[in-house]
Amino acid sequence: MSHDHDLNGAEILLKALADQGVEVVFGYPGGAVLPIYDEIFKQNRLRHILVRHEQAAVHAAEGYARATGKVGAVLVTSGPGSTNAVTGLLDAMLDSTPMVCMTGQVPTSLIGNDAFQEADTTGITRPCSKHNYLVKDVNDLARVIHEAFYVAKSGRPGPVVVDLPKDVVTAKGRYIGPDKVRHKTYKPKVKGDIAAIEAAVELMAQAKKPILYLGGGVINSGLEAVALATKLVKMTGFPFTQTLMGLGAVPASNPQYLGMVGMHGTFEANLAMHDCDVMVCIGARFDDRVTGKTSTFSPKSKKIHIDIDPSSINKNVVVDIPVVGDVGHVLEDMIRVWKAKQLHVDEKALKSWWREIDGWRAKDCLRYTKSKKVIKPQYAIERLYELTRDKDPIIATEVGQHQMWAAQFSKFDQPRHWLSSGGLGTMGFGLPAAMGAQVAFPEKLVIDIAGESSIQMNIQELATLAQERLPVKIFIMNNQYLGMVRQWQELLHGGRYAESHMDVHPDFVKLAEAYGAKGRRVDKPADLDAAIMEMIETPGAFILDVRTDASENVFPMIPPGAAHNEMLLGPEDEAEKPSSEDGMVLV
Amino acid sequence: MTGKHQPHTHRHTIAVLVDNEPGVLARVIGLFSGRGYNIESLTVAEVAARDNLSRITVVTSGTAQIIEQIKAQLSRLVPVHKVVDLTNEGPAVERELALVKVAGIGEKRVESLRIAGIFRAHTVDSTNESFVFEIVGRSDKIDAFINLMEPLGLVDVSRTGVVAIARGTQPL
DSSP states (O other): OOOTTSEEHHHHHHHHHHHTTOOEEEEOOOGGGHHHHHHHHTOSSSEEEEOSSHHHHHHHHHHHHHHHSSOEEEEEOSTHHHHHHHHHHHHHHHTTOOEEEEEEEOOGGGTTSOOTTOOOHHHHHGGGSSEEEEOOSHHHHHHHHHHHHHHHHSSSOOEEEEEEEHHHHHSEEOOOOGGGOOOSSOOOOOSOOHHHHHHHHHHHHHOSSEEEEEOHHHHHHOHHHHHHHHHHHHHHOOOEEEOGGGTTSSOTTSTTEEEEOSTTSOHHHHHHHHHOSEEEEESOOOOHHHHSSGGGSSTTOEEEEEESOGGGTTSSSOOSEEEESOHHHHHHHHHHHHHHTTOOOOHHHHHHHHHHHHHHHTTOTTOOOOOSSSBOHHHHHHHHHHHHGGGOOEEEEOSSHHHHHHHHHOOOOSTTSEEOOOSSOOTTOHHHHHHHHHHHOTTSOEEEEEETTGGGGSGGGHHHHHHHTOOOEEEEEEOSBOHHHHHHHHHHSTTOOTTOBOSOOOOHHHHHHHTTOEEEEEOOHHHHHHHHHHHHHSSSOEEEEEEBOTTOOOOSBOOTTOOTTSOBOSHHHHTTSOOOHHHHTOO | OOOOOOSOOEEEEEEEEEEOOTTHHHHHHHHHHHTTOOOSEEEEEEEETTTTEEEEEEEEEEOHHHHHHHHHHHHTSTTEEEEEEHHHHOOEEEEEEEEEEEEOOTHHHHHHHHHHHHTTOEEEEEETTEEEEEEEEOHHHHHHHHHHHGGGTEEEEEEOOOEEEESSSOOO
């Protein structure tokens, strides 16, 4: 057995990862990290998943982290290795995904010399990580790794980068265990201020038109928080909506669920947000995709905002009662205080509020024109959902129209089953994220709902699926267009489809075969069910190339710069409600 | 917010106690530039070598909501120990030091020395044709001094930016 003082940096790193409970690292080797890979070679405890591009390593770690609730781990080399990881890091930052990304670096003596494969990694990643470190002394390495995991998962989770010069990982040094490391400054407040919590529950008890607005923070807070959110929903009888990141926090099958909120949220959710008198925002951040035009956002409501990140409070929307704390801790206190004060909701008012909501629900805003000739994208998701729901699949998505249809037409009854790039909107996220989730749950059905364009942004990961024998199912909604771009061009740019149509795509079935997977194409509604069943039942990775109606748009839609009560419900609304000039500059 | 010009912007002096580690200043400056906040002045130096602490004094301006955001964003930087809004918590003493070089001969040279005396500036360097004055005070006093030196042969100015500390017995 080796003594604690004579380990080399790479050994220290692996020991620290072991002590942090890391089982899997997604990575790609290169010159600067060779000593670390040498150490990985010598052991069997830590599993390394060899990706085909560093961006995919980071998205895979995100998928792994979001499906398990653990901290994802990434290992890439210096220079291009770390710059390729940047998109994934920012994606994890915006969606508050816990991760530690270890990057190789040229030896300390060469830093600043424009050495081969040198990049100022800490400089580049500073604004796209929660925190980062450049380790210059091997004796700091163990502490830094333990701190990095602590920072990544504490408070509002996020990615932490640890830059590792090659001489540091080859030098001999001391190891210290996680129990010896206490962070000097970073101690996020998890308990909410009790006076604020009391004021919040009293406001809720007086509400005549309340709504609960749940975000990804509920899921990030943990399974206890998820259970407490469901309890709060039940205890109050309040209607609730969820953000894209919050899907599955409280079961979608709950009768009080109004559907997703925001730009492509439901009519009833958005109107309830607009007309409510008390809004309880739990672990969400009033993102512009949720609020629409902030000056007309929910004008009549008093707002309660529960968030662990004080900088989320009053950032986009000014609230009346902020509660800074962890969702789980705050909900626990809220329910306790509610019971202790013997508070009751205003049943009569709530009943009439539900009548109003039921009127909006009757609009059936997700309806679409069915077709026997062409596969409607909504129909494709509906069938996929119906045929797989008993298997409780994990759904990943890429970014675009297919993502919104997947969010609208899949119903999530559990957290950690929906992996989507919300904040950054990263095309190419879905396949590697699905891959990461499949690594964590090899027996589970994991599906990447993709667009034919997004999938090509990380298509090389089909090789990783083959090498690691990961049976990810790829459900491509193929309309030959950058669909969301085309939709905006139709609505906002006079139908001038600049560069949003791609004439050339690969034959996805042959591509699947080229990578040792199976594939099938389907273009008739009547064949869709059989094709989906074939995808599910075929062992191993599978691409189902679903040819969908290219002219379909995602509705409802709050046009950019519009308010929640200015939704477009379908094609018939397009001409009547042209977008405002203010909206034209928004993304 | 929308980024449009908003009325009621206020000048705030914020003290930030940070770990004295590489990159910490870049984090603070990057936060201001990345989120579009103003920096009117910024000073930084180690204040407690044993505890490895540096103190950053930043003068910024914005609406009440923006100032609140700035403080929240600064607070969530990992190496930040403490953020105190000296303008809100007040009263506080603010000082700045400037070195002001004035070149000239004859009447102007005499006049610059006379004004330096009124402002209690020290002469820290002199040649037959120039002075370097050292002046300490609030920023507006230094502005006034520099304005008066302008027609008297002002050639160079170096200012430290504002440092500030709360009045009374309490530490930060």
